[in-house]
Amino acid sequence: MKCIICNSKSKFFLSKNFEKTPYGIDISIVNYYKCLNCGFTLSKTHVEMDKRQWMSLNNAHHHYVENIKYTQKTTNPPPYIDQANMLVLLHKNNIVDINRTLDFGGGYGTLSKILKKYFNLSLSVYDPYVQETEQVKYIQKEELNKYDLVVSSASFEHLYSRASFDEINSLVSKNGYLLIHTVVRENIPKDENWFYMQPPVHCAFHTNASMSILMKQWNYEASIYCPSAKSWILIKTTALKIKNAIKLINSELQATYFIYKDGFVDYWD
Numbered sequence: 385m386k387c388i389i390c391n392s393k394s395k396f397f398l399s400k401n402f403e404k405t406p407y408g409i410d411i412s413i414v415n416y417y418k419c420l421n422c423g424f425t426l427s428k429t430h431v432e433m434d435k436r437q438w439m440s441l442n443n444a445h446h447h448y449v450e451n452i453k454y455t456q457k458t459t460n461p462p463p464y465i466d467q468a469n470m471l472v473l474l475h476k477n478n479i480v481d482i483n484r485t486l487d488f489g490g491g492y493g494t495l496s497k498i499l500k501k502y503f504n505l506s507l508s509v510y511d512p513y514v515q516e517t518e519q520v521k522y523i524q525k526e527e528l529n530k531y532d533l534v535v536s537s538a539s540f541e542h543l544y545s546r547a548s549f550d551e552i553n554s555l556v557s558k559n560g561y562l563l564i565h566t567v568v569r570e571n572i573p574k575d576e577n578w579f580y581m582q583p584p585v586h587c588a589f590h591t592n593a594s595m596s597i598l599m600k601q602w603n604y605e606a607s608i609y610c611p612s613a614k615s616w617i618l619i620k621t622t623a624l625k626i627k628n629a630i631k632l633i634n635s636e637l638q639a640t641y642f643i644y645k646d647g648f649v650d651y652w653d
Contacts, residue, residue, distance in 0.1 A: 385417045385428055388546040389594045392421035400576040402584055411441065411584055418572065424594035425572040430544045430587035442542065443513050445585045460579070461494075462537045462565050466613040468498045471535075473641070474617075475505065477629045480561055482507055484532040486523065488552050489539035493520030507535075530557040537565040537615070541586045553602050558620075562604070565615040568595055570653050592650035599648055608642050609649035622646055 385394045397418035402411055414429040430438065474480045482505045487495055490509035497519055499505040510523040534555045543549055556562050567580050572589045580586055595616075599607065604618040608630060619626060630644045643649050 385426075387419035387422060387424055387594075388426065388544075388549075389424045390419060390422045390597050392419050394419045394424075394426065397425055397572075398574055398576055400581055411437075414584075414587075416581075416589075419594070422594040422597055423571060423591035425589040425591075426544060427587035442585050445583065463613055464494050464498055466610070467495055467535075467537065467565065467615055468503065470610045470613040470615060471499065471507075472503050472505070473633055477633060479626060479629055480533045480617075482533075485535060486510060486528075486531040486533075486555060487535040487537070488555065489536060489542075490520075492516060493522070495535070495537065496520050528555060531555055531560060532557055533561045533563060533617075535563045535565075537563070540564055540566040540590060541580065541588050544587045549598070556620075560620065562602075562618040563615055564595075564618065565613070566590060568592060568616075568650075568652060570650070592648060592652075596648040596650075606644065606646045607649045608644050609651050610642055611651070612641070616649060 386392065387394050394417040397416045400414045400416070402414065411429065411433070414427050416425050416427050418425045433441075471480065471482055471485075475482045482499065485507055487493070487507055487509045488511075490496060490507075490511050491514055493507075493509045493514075493516065496507040496509050499507050500519065506521060508521050508523050510525070510528060512525070515522055534552060536552050539552075540549070553562060568590045570592050572578075572591060575581075580589065599618050602618070604620050606619040606622045606626075608617045608619065608626075609615070610617075627644055630642045634641055643651065
């Protein structure tokens with residue numbers, strides 16, 4: 385099996401047995417393969433899964449996660465309010481334009497609703513599994529275009545084909561940005577009980593090395609990381625304007641709110 389990030393050889397890493405049948409869908413034992421070069425880890429079981437079964441699994445999980453009460457500690461949702469604050473700061477400092485931003489795979493539009501209610505900003509949403517219209521402006525697949533910023537929050541761990549990753553990046557305009565919220569580690573733990581392997585739809589696990597390679601392949605030169613939002617923004621140009629804007633924001637907040645780096649911000653060990 386070859387790595388979909390760097391095309392190097394991937395070797396069997398570990399197996400996980402989902403004892404309970406998730407949402408009535410039998411996925412049984414899942415086999416994960418790890419790239420010998422960049423460490424990117426992928427479930428071969430999900431790659432070989434029947435597409436209808438994969439769609440059913442994602443659809444069931446998607447609606448389950450979105451509909452449980454926030455007091456239930458069975459999921460690990462994105463830090464939506466922190467992501468909203470991050471986007472507002474970037475918007476107010478003319479780094480990104482939320483009006484020309486797309487939340488790809490945005491689910492029920494939680495981030496969009498927060499931005500609208502508390503900041504009066506409109507964020508468009510595309511999601512293949514949700515087509516709600518109340519309070520959220522959903523984009524249909526045929527309406528997808530190029531955007532100054534594409535938000536991909538809690539989706540990079542759900543993608544098992546290189547084409548799916550490239551599809552998201554293809555929506556970023558020539559000098560645009562890509563926001564990624566996922567877990568990125570220096571090394572993927574060889575532990576089937578690792579929290580990020582618990583959801584049955586998580587099939588791809590990224591490392592600092594694999595993300596560095598991916599952003600170079602997509603022609604991003606630098607990145608910003610926001611610890612509170614647990615999100616990276618990939619930048620296609622290392623313009624002095626952006627560096628100065630990040631320094632100004634940190635100075636105003638009297639905190640290291642954003643971390644800027646040429647290349648990928650390898651924040652987590």
